[in-house]
Amino acid sequence: MKKNPLIPYAIIAVVGVLAVIIISFVGLGQRDAIHQAEEGGTEQSAEEGEVSTDPEAIFTNNCAQCHGADLSGGMGPDLTTIGSKYSADEIVDIIQQGIGSMPAQQQVPAEEADLLAEWLSEKQ
Template sequence: MKKNVLPFGIIAIVGIFAAIIVFYIGVYQRDDIRLAEENGGEVEEQGEVATDPEEIFSKSCASCHGDDLSGGAGPDLTKVGSDHSADDIHEIIMNGQGSMPGGLVGNEEADLLAEWLSEMK
């Protein structure tokens, strides 16, 4: 008696793809879960504008530019204010430059970041 294994193979393949999809969804939610745990279960609203430029930098920029602005995947920003004005920095933050995508933060947060970074000389 010969058994047809095709249905079992299809089920296995669909299961593997479902597991991969669930894994990637979890990876992207990991930072939200960590932040919620640190804030005692409270999740920040997306429309909320941060007022501390260092906090904005650590959330949106430090992964590429380093926690200490020394660079990494992105360039060193420790002396960015000596090369660029606040307006130039704001433009780069909003529109991106090179491999950096634009619009990672809102306009008000970009203003705060630009002013703060322009002081780095």
């Protein structure tokens, strides 16, 4: 009896197709888990019109683009020691009125500005 040389290749192909299908389903599950974690993660973010109570989230949403996610600066100045230069009240005024080339941050509600300024004033 003669052995068919295509059978091992057919078995490998079937196993490969099954592996791709299984990996795809596992990947979809992981993608959904990642998406849910991003939506409901530890970072609090306010809905439209709501006030956030997390100063780090307020900073991330409004300030990090210019001042860097780690407060080290970028287009805007370094804020890692801003509390040694300005008080919380002065920081609120800077947020609301602007200073130098920084425009007033009118999108930040007063309550969020107060929380953010208090948090930043602790950076010494």
